Amino acid sequence: MEFSMGNIQFYWDRESTEEFYQKVAGSSIEHVYLGESVCSKRRELRLGDWLEVGQELSKNGKSVVLSSLALLEAKSELATLKKVCLNGELNVEANDFGAVEILTAAKIPFVAGAALNIYNQHDLKVLFDRGMQRWVAPVELSRDWLLNVSKGCEALGIKDKFETEVYGYGYLPLAYSARCFTARSEDRPKDQCGLCCIKYPEGRKVDSQEGEELFRMNGIQTMSGMVQNLINDLPSMTGLVDIVRMSPHSLEVFEWLDKFENALVDQSRISTEGFCNGYWHKIEGMKAV
Amino acid sequence: MELLSPAGSLPALKAAVDEGADAIYLGLKNDTNARHFAGLNFTDKTMNQGINYAHDRNRRVHVAVNTFAHPDRSQAWFDAVKKTYDMGADVLIASNIAVLEYAATHYPELELHLSVQAAATNVAAINFFKQFSVKRVVLPRVLSYQQVANLAQDTDIELEVFAFGSLCIMAEGRCYLSSYMTGESPNTVGACSPAKFVRWQETDKGLESRLNDVLIDRFVDGENAGYPTLCKGRFNVEGEITHALEEPTSLNTLSLLPQLNNIGISALKIEGRQRSPAYTRQVTQTWRRAIDAMKKNPAEFQVQQEWDKCLSNLSEGSQTTLGAYERTWQ
Numbered sequence: 246m247e248f249s250m251g252n253i254q255f256y257w258d259r260e261s262t263e264e265f266y267q268k269v270a271g272s273s274i275e276h277v278y279l280g281e282s283v284c285s286k287r288r289e290l291r292l293g294d295w296l297e298v299g300q301e302l303s304k305n306g307k308s309v310v311l312s313s314l315a316l317l318e319a320k321s322e323l324a325t326l327k328k329v330c331l332n333g334e335l336n337v338e339a340n341d342f343g344a345v346e347i348l349t350a351a352k353i354p355f356v357a358g359a360a361l362n363i364y365n366q367h368d369l370k371v372l373f374d375r376g377m378q379r380w381v382a383p384v385e386l387s388r389d390w391l392l393n394v395s396k397g398c399e400a401l402g403i404k405d406k407f408e409t410e411v412y413g414y415g416y417l418p419l420a421y422s423a424r425c426f427t428a429r430s431e432d433r434p435k436d437q438c439g440l441c442c443i444k445y446p447e448g449r450k451v452d453s454q455e456g457e458e459l460f461r462m463n464g465i466q467t468m469s470g471m472v473q474n475l476i477n478d479l480p481s482m483t484g485l486v487d488i489v490r491m492s493p494h495s496l497e498v499f500e501w502l503d504k505f506e507n508a509l510v511d512q513s514r515i516s517t518e519g520f521c522n523g524y525w526h527k528i529e530g531m532k533a534v
Numbered sequence: 535m536e537l538l539s540p541a542g543s544l545p546a547l548k549a550a551v552d553e554g555a556d557a558i559y560l561g562l563k564n565d566t567n568a569r570h571f572a573g574l575n576f577t578d579k580t581m582n583q584g585i586n587y588a589h590d591r592n593r594r595v596h597v598a599v600n601t602f603a604h605p606d607r608s609q610a611w612f613d614a615v616k617k618t619y620d621m622g623a624d625v626l627i628a629s630n631i632a633v634l635e636y637a638a639t640h641y642p643e644l645e646l647h648l649s650v651q652a653a654a655t656n657v658a659a660i661n662f663f664k665q666f667s668v669k670r671v672v673l674p675r676v677l678s679y680q681q682v683a684n685l686a687q688d689t690d691i692e693l694e695v696f697a698f699g700s701l702c703i704m705a706e707g708r709c710y711l712s713s714y715m716t717g718e719s720p721n722t723v724g725a726c727s728p729a730k731f732v733r734w735q736e737t738d739k740g741l742e743s744r745l746n747d748v749l750i751d752r753f754v755d756g757e758n759a760g761y762p763t764l765c766k767g768r769f770n771v772e773g774e775i776t777h778a779l780e781e782p783t784s785l786n787t788l789s790l791l792p793q794l795n796n797i798g799i800s801a802l803k804i805e806g807r808q809r810s811p812a813y814t815r816q817v818t819q820t821w822r823r824a825i826d827a828m829k830k831n832p833a834e835f836q837v838q839q840e841w842d843k844c845l846s847n848l849s850e851g852s853q854t855t856l857g858a859y860e861r862t863w864q
Contacts, residue, residue: 317656343658364602367632385710393605420709423676423858435864451778452770453749530714
């Protein structure tokens, strides 16, 4: 089992982003995802900058993947998506079937991202036949579900022909909307958002009136209110999961990366109070087992 | 431009046909469709009766098999496709690749529409689904009017848009808020904010609505207390109690009717298979009148007050919005 660093889903300034990737370069992590998957207006780093970061990481032995935008609305976004898909250097994580189409038309192998509606072996067979090399499972799927998918893949003769990745640590991407919730929370129209989400590097909290942490606003994306943490579930991933994703919201992710790597070796149980892991156990995502 | 009305039951289907819907969409009584609610949907018998009723009056029936096939019982979804074909329905509405591929390879003569749950918002995504010989795409409620117009220009495929009904504010089929809170996903179980998790309670602080014990909203006397759809609750954003995601409101595009017609939209979809036959009757009647008036004289088209009043009364929180069609909503 290996680990990946997910792309930064929040809007971080250039300096923080560069500092973050310097740390990633020096870390033991095998796979790194880069790029903007949430909002096309976020341009602290542009495609050329991401490719440069990718080159540096590749020199440090990392396997690098460029993440693509999850929700495409404007024609300009489709033009950018084409540039991302046809970048010529890095593999691409397709987060919309538009990306899958562009990549398959160009006969470029790809990673099927968690924002794609892929739920069963038949879906995977169609994508595998079109060049999918890795599947990042939708965040709501449980271990049982993955086990059934795996059995189904075996029957179709595609088991072990692609890698499977799951979100192991981080806020979960739960939904995408036309509406920018962060701009709205500041009474700004989306078209004059002032890129205000840069002020919320870990998103903006949405709690119930009783103080329960429900969601995090991240621009047009709604994320889980709690951080999912599957460190104690690593043993139950054996044979099902090839790559465990660490999705960053702060530099804390590096401490947890160390703990995850250690847990793989010594099988120790770590306290995960305050985190959730319900999805993996086929219950409410926000619950903990 | 076709008027497509929802039917959660045979009486609703008949009401839609009687009031002039060009086509009616429905689902089977199981988790293969995205309105899998108790007491709703069609058995073999009622589906057969419904299809006959519609066909006798030259209307078409669309069957939604638009949830995502479970890996251990995909056959249930394939059986739903077979049933749609065998019963003589006119169209299959599907979102899952597995279902689309099965239909395309086993029943190539069955007309396929891409469900909104597939979340195809752009030309490239639409092109991906062309491999299954999809004839029409139902657009997610995330595009502005201008973006819909651009798409209509850039693709040769038929486009269907949501015209009226409960407003889903997230890209459909890619929203896990409900499973995060209840453990049941619209994509795999077929219901958002399922009724079995809803609890109402009178307290000192007011009437509380809860979903799986999570407080969604609290109403003082005289406030209109709506169903606790979780994205329409009042939450706390750094001290401010607000409808952080969306207010209880429904989509209403009556005012856009001439423009939608101009850009060549093939069908207007009315949301609400979970609503009563009376709802289907009133909404279908109103939209039939509006479409007919628009077709008769597009340049002079004006939304009649009585249409708006009727639709507002049937809306969530008695409020309507143009939703994402209008940039200011976004």
